[in-house]
Amino acid sequence: MRYDLYYWPTIQGRGEFVRLALEEAGAGYRDIARRGDSGIAAMMKLIDGTGDTPPFAPPILKAGSLLIAQTANILLYLGPRHGLAPKAEAGRLWVHQLQLTVSDLVAEIHDTHHPLGTSLYYEDQKAAAKKRAGEFWSARAPKYLGYFEGLMSPDAPYLTGRRLTYVDLSLFQIVEGLRYAFPKRMSRFERNIPRSIALHDRVAARPNIKAYLASPRRIAFNEHGIFRRYKALDR
Amino acid sequence: MRYDLYYWPTIQGRGEFVRLALEEAGAGYRDIARRGDSGIAAMMKLIDGTGDTPPFAPPILKAGSLLIAQTANILLYLGPRHGLAPKAEAGRLWVHQLQLTVSDLVAEIHDTHHPLGTSLYYEDQKAAAKKRAGEFWSARAPKYLGYFEGLMSPDAPYLTGRRLTYVDLSLFQIVEGLRYAFPKRMSRFERNIPRSIALHDRVAARPNIKAYLASPRRIAFNEHGIFRRYKALDR
Structure with a gap:
């Protein structure tokens, strides 16, 4: 099966969780909206509401x-088809x-820079963003990341055990993104989640992921996606 | 199959979307945390992280x-088993x-009163909540509710066609909740979504739902759940 992926062409965003799964699986796919204006037009047509099952976004x-x-x-669809989730x-x-x-965590990370x-614009909600980002790091990041950390057994390389699943790829992306957006806070926080960091490194070293990260297919982080680096939010 | 549901005992919250599905299906279930302190203790034990597949919440x-x-x-699990979603x-x-x-919509509704x-406390983020609630009603509610409205065909009684699914129950709950939390804004807004309102009424009239809503099993809306009525946020 050859897939067509439609996502905003200049950001990693939520599409990146899908790209990582397709890349790890070695699945054939076209990233349609990155193929120029006609690709973007094709994506916009899908969300104009006229099809049988029009997506919200x-x-x-x-x-x-x-x-x-x-x-x-x-990911629910792709997982069992590509060995990235159990079939049962x-x-x-x-x-x-x-x-x-x-x-849920991704939505909360997004809201650190857009709470209102x-x-x-971010500039119009900077004070609120500072407060929300502070809240995120004092209460939410420890709760979410502590949860995933707690799931990991010291003997198992991946979140659910011996085999990689798409959630491992997503947790890798969360660590990558938090390192980009909050370099100071994250560098202090990482000591609390050693197993998640080891998992991140294990994912990064997988041949298909390593090749993908080094390729032009991996869009660089920037200030239009989920993870944005704003100095005022990182202490 | 007899189910055990675990959810906070004094609010509708996210649990209500599950309760509505169980009630419509006429499924046998116990609402464990509403059976007193031992029920709440049993729920807390499930989320203490010690089980094999510990839930986050x-x-x-x-x-x-x-x-x-x-x-x-x-709902993904319950749907096809109880005729509330297609099997294919x-x-x-x-x-x-x-x-x-x-x-996603539910999370955004929650954030109207807790943007920071x-x-x-709500009282400590009232100004931000006013701004976010305004944004919600000017941009987000029209986008989300307009999307669902657009999915409905004039000849079909339910969102995906002739047969009720669990999403219809959830959309019913969204209308109920918005009417509770934002009576003024919602009464003005409803003219934009006539099919969704008709859907709401159709769901409310279904025998199992009607009986449920009139029973003590339906917890009243209050200011601890997703949908909270705060005068300052409703103009």
């Missing part, structure tokens, strides 16, 4: 006749449950 | 040997995708 995966949106839903129901639900908790609303 | 559904958390994940993969993914968009963080 990208990322969107076209898989044969299926059009699948919502990051965690796309109990395991599939458990990995999906963890991914939904990653989704996405249609306002 | 309630709601949690125990179904035989399975322990499932994350609202949308629980394409339909299951589509209904789940819609539910994940409901989840959940560990701060």
Whole structure:
């Protein structure tokens, strides 16, 4: 199966969790909106509401006749097909449950720089963002990242055990993103989550991921995505 | 199958989306944390991190040997088993995708009263909440609710067509909640979403839902849940 991925072409954003899964799986895919204006137009057409199952927003995966949106839903579909999640129901639900908790964390990370609303500029909500970012680091990051850390057994290389799943790729991306957006806070925080950091390093060293990260397909972090580096929010 | 639901006993919250599905299905379930202190203790034990698949947070559904958390994940499990979602993969993914968009909307509704963080009181973030609530009603509610409205065909009674799914129950709850939390704003807004309002009324009239809403099992809205009525946020 050759996939078409539709996502904003200049950011990692939520699409990156899907890209990492496709890359690790060695799946054939086209990143449509990065193929120029016609690709962006094709994506905009998918979200204009006229199709049979119109997505609310990208990322969107076209898989044969299926059009699948919502990051965690796309991974739910891809996981068992590419050895990135168990095939049995109990395991599939458990990995999906963890991914939904990653989704919640991602939304909270986004809100550190946009607590008052996405249609306002960061500059117009800087004071609120400072407060929310402080809250995030004092209460939420320890809760979420402590949760994932606690799931890991000292003998198992990955979150759910011996085998890599798409949640491991997502946790890798969370560590990458927090290091980019909050270099000072994260460098102090990492000592609390040694197993997650080791997991991050293990994912980064996987051949397909390593090749992907070094390729032009990996978009650099910037101040338009989920993870944004604003000095005022990093102490 | 008899289920055990674990959720905070004094609020509707996210658990309500699960309760509505169980009630509509006529499924046998115990609402464990509402059965007194030992029920709450049992719930706290599930989230203390010591089990095999410890949930991050309630709601949690125990179904035989399975322990499932994350609202949308629980509904993904229940849906096809109780005629509340198609059994075929394409339909299951589509209904789940819609539910994940409901989840995103729910998080944004919550943040109208807690934009700076959940560990701060509303009173300590009232000015920010006013701004965020204004943003929500000018940009986000039209976008989300307009999306769901646009999905509905004039000839079909439910969101995905002829048959009720769990997403219809969730959209009913969104309308209920917004009416409670923002009576003024919502009464002006409803003219924009006539099909969603008709859907709400259709759900409310279903025998099992009607009986549930009139029962003591339906907890009243209050200022501890997702939907909170604060005068300052409703103009």
